[in-house]
Amino acid sequence: MTDRALHEALRQKAEQEPLHLPSNFAYTTMRRIQQEQRVRERQERVTAAVTIAVCCLLGIGGIIYFYGEALLRGCRAMVQESEGFSMVPGIAFCFLFLATLNYFLHRHFSKL
The missing domain is CATH 1.20.5 (Single alpha-helices involved in coiled-coils or other helix-helix interfaces)
Structure with a gap:
């Protein structure tokens, strides 16, 4: 019974005072949507940049780990010999x- 009375009171209040939207409601809503899109795009760009940086570092680290000794020997040989x-x-x-x-x-x- 309490729920019914509460619903009735809310309905009567809504009938007495109709909800009024601001005159620039559409403008402010679109502006907020655009701002959220900009924030989302910025987050995507930052995520992409971090992902690319991590992949590059992992790739360089893998090359150094697996081929570092051979690359170092090759560079030393190139510096020591004139044909290099x-x-x-x-x-x-x-x-x-x-x-x-x-x-x-x-x-x-x-x-x-």
Whole structure:
């Protein structure tokens, strides 16, 4: 019986004082939605950046762990022998080419 009386009292109050929304209700609601979307997008970007950084660090760590000794020996041999320096221009050219290709592909596909 108490529930019924409570419901009746609430219904009567709602009939006496109708709910009024502010005049700019739609604007403030859309603004709040846009703000929440910006926060969500920022969280996604931060999560993506952290994930990429962790994957890169794990990859570099794995390479060093598995191939570190061989890479160190190769670098020492390249420094000690004069023939080792002949590979540097080729490696520099490949690096420059791949970096330029990465730049142009990123510009092209980031617009899509």
